[in-house]
Amino acid sequence: MNNVVLVGFMGSGKSTVGRVLAERTNRSFVDLDDEIAADAGRSVAEIFADEGEAGFRQREAQSLRRALDKQDIIVAAGGGAPLADENWRRMREGNCVVSLMAQPVELARRLNGSKGRPLLQPDVPSAIATLLPNRLSRYAAADLVIATDGRKPDEVAHDIESRLPRSGIHRIAVDVPGASHEVTIGQHLPNLVGETVKRMAPSQPVVIVSDRVIIKQHLRPLADALKSMDITAIPVSVPSGEPAKELDALAAIYAELARIGIDRQGCVIALGGGTVGDVAGFAAATWMRGIRYIQMPTTLLAMVDSSIGGKTAINLPAGKNLVGAVRQPAAIFSDIEYLDSLPNEEYRAALAEVVKAGMIADRRFVEWLAANIAGLLQRDNDSLDEAIRWAIRIKAEVVARDPAETGERAILNYGHTVGHALERAAGYGTVRHGEAVAWGMEVAARISVLTATCQAEDVTVQHMLLQQAGLLARRPTVKPLDLLSAMQHDKKSRAGKPRWVLLREVGRAEYGCEVDEAIVWMALREVLGI
Numbered sequence: 001m002n003n004v005v006l007v008g009f010m011g012s013g014k015s016t017v018g019r020v021l022a023e024r025t026n027r028s029f030v031d032l033d034d035e036i037a038a039d040a041g042r043s044v045a046e047i048f049a050d051e052g053e054a055g056f057r058q059r060e061a062q063s064l065r066r067a068l069d070k071q072d073i074i075v076a077a078g079g080g081a082p083l084a085d086e087n088w089r090r091m092r093e094g095n096c097v098v099s100l101m102a103q104p105v106e107l108a109r110r111l112n113g114s115k116g117r118p119l120l121q122p123d124v125p126s127a128i129a130t131l132l133p134n135r136l137s138r139y140a141a142a143d144l145v146i147a148t149d150g151r152k153p154d155e156v157a158h159d160i161e162s163r164l165p166r167s168g169i170h171r172i173a174v175d176v177p178g179a180s181h182e183v184t185i186g187q188h189l190p191n192l193v194g195e196t197v198k199r200m201a202p203s204q205p206v207v208i209v210s211d212r213v214i215i216k217q218h219l220r221p222l223a224d225a226l227k228s229m230d231i232t233a234i235p236v237s238v239p240s241g242e243p244a245k246e247l248d249a250l251a252a253i254y255a256e257l258a259r260i261g262i263d264r265q266g267c268v269i270a271l272g273g274g275t276v277g278d279v280a281g282f283a284a285a286t287w288m289r290g291i292r293y294i295q296m297p298t299t300l301l302a303m304v305d306s307s308i309g310g311k312t313a314i315n316l317p318a319g320k321n322l323v324g325a326v327r328q329p330a331a332i333f334s335d336i337e338y339l340d341s342l343p344n345e346e347y348r349a350a351l352a353e354v355v356k357a358g359m360i361a362d363r364r365f366v367e368w369l370a371a372n373i374a375g376l377l378q379r380d381n382d383s384l385d386e387a388i389r390w391a392i393r394i395k396a397e398v399v400a401r402d403p404a405e406t407g408e409r410a411i412l413n414y415g416h417t418v419g420h421a422l423e424r425a426a427g428y429g430t431v432r433h434g435e436a437v438a439w440g441m442e443v444a445a446r447i448s449v450l451t452a453t454c455q456a457e458d459v460t461v462q463h464m465l466l467q468q469a470g471l472l473a474r475r476p477t478v479k480p481l482d483l484l485s486a487m488q489h490d491k492k493s494r495a496g497k498p499r500w501v502l503l504r505e506v507g508r509a510e511y512g513c514e515v516d517e518a519i520v521w522m523a524l525r526e527v528l529g530i
């Protein structure tokens with residue numbers, strides 16, 4: 001975990017740069033070829049001679065596994081190591097992969113006269129010409145791709161050091177058929193975003209949609225990282241909060257895309273909370289019938305919920321999220337550092353969605369939350385990192401199984417039948433979404449007990465967690481009839497009858513449930529006092 005893995009062709013400088021980088025960052029250094037030779041008690045050339053390339057590759061995979069079990073080290077991997085999918089997967093899990101690149105002539109110059117490299121046959125230029133083309137796409141897919149031509153090892157090491165994330169990075173696949181992508185979670189990720197943009201849209205500016213608050217606080221490091229990679233980034237500002245999702249804000253984004261001349265190869269970055277993600281995603285989903293976009297969530301809610309799943313939407317005066325599209329992002333980068341500036345109320349409100357994820361899908365997560373809620377409330381980095389990853393994994397799995405919400409994805413709406421209705425009945429902006437959802441979860445849990453789909457003990461942990469997060473401190477005041485009418489408006493209702501997501505037990509929910517109106521009223525009265 002939290003290792004840096006250097007990959008690249010022979011002669012790209014992995015061992016030399018690796019040693020300098022290790023010294024600069026105060027980490028240990030492992031040269032994989034040296035490890036393999038030490039383990040075998042023979043040189044790499046001898047292993048090739050005795051066991052062939054296949055034998056060497058087997059030893060290489062073993063040594064790599066052992067090296068990556070360590071923490072905070074710099075590993076120089078052999079030039080062919082990243083080609084095996086299993087090695088590549090291991091290199092990336094929890095670690096940052098950096099590839100060192102050089103032009104073939106430069107590689108040939110550096111490798112001239114080198115000994116003990118069995119693959120440099122029959123001569124250096126021919127070996128480069130045969131091997132390099134097959135390896136380039138893997139090298140280019142690294143988190144950071146560093147050109148080394150004409151640069152001293154110290155300079156290259158300094159460059160890498162300044163671009164590295166601050167801690168280990170984690171990746172969660174969102175395996176939506178035909179639109180599979182990854183969530184990268186870590187700290188200080190703008191340089192990794194830059195590499196992704198460079199791979200996706202190398203020839204045109206990238207548009208960063210963000211709101212005024214975030215532009216002021218967080219745009220700079222991202223813009224600088226993109227600039228350092230010669231990517232032109234053009235920020236487009238939308239208002240902060242729900243007004244970002246109004247038609248005017250959307251029109252302003254379209255106008256900017258037109259002015260810059262973004263075509264179908266273009267790319268949009270959504271840097272912000274759920275509102276920015278929704279409007280920027282919708283703009284991307286509809287511009288030229290759909291272009292690629294990257295989600296960079298800056299709120300806890302956006303990290304654990306709205307950035308995943310590809311739902312995008314804007315609001316109309318007639319209602320929230322009435323116009324929308326489902327389009328998966330090309331990538332999601334959840335940089336936890338952004339949360340440092342997030343106001344406490346926003347942070348706490350999002351914990352409702354975190355608790356929701358556990359209650360509907362994973363008992364172990366709920367148990368973990370119960371044991372770690374204090375740390376989470378204090379924003380302890382390790383607890384936060386763990387909770388975010390867990391919640392993302394849950395949503396990613398549900399979405400991958402049912403991207404178009406024809407079935408199971410509906411469980412994510414647990415607590416939202418009453419939650420959305422409370423927001424609507426109280427007037428948007430009066431009650432925070434997370435607080436409304438917390439109350440909605442309490443009502444849904446109560447209904448689950450009243451209809452005997454779930455045991456009373458199973459809902460107490462939810463109550464305790466929401467209460468500790470301070471989400472049940474104030475009962476929202478709404479008129480019963482307003483709430484009822486808002487519930488009938490719910491997008492998930494059928495013929496004006498809401499469909500409920502109810503609990504079966506901690507970690508298991510059921511969707512599409514019809515509930516007798518008398519029971520709904522009873523639960524509303526007991527929980528909300530109306």
Ligand SMILES: NC(=O)c1ccc[n+]([C@@H]2O[C@H](COP(=O)([O-])OP(=O)(O)OC[C@H]3O[C@@H](n4cnc5c(N)ncnc54)[C@H](O)[C@@H]3O)[C@@H](O)[C@H]2O)c1
Nearest residue numbers: 213240241273274275276298299301302306311338341342
């Ligand atoms: N697409 C989906 O699947 C989905 C799911 C859930 C919610 N949503 C939508 O998400 C929206 C709510 O998202 P949200 O809660 O992130 O709200 P938001 O985007 O309005 O952000 C909340 C506030 O925090 C500020 N902010 C954002 N990041 C900050 C940071 N790092 N530091 C300081 N301030 C910061 C914003 O400027 C804003 O004022 C709603 O519109 C909802 O409909 C969408």
Ligand SMILES: [Zn+2]
Nearest residue numbers: 305353433437
């Ligand atoms: Zn929600």
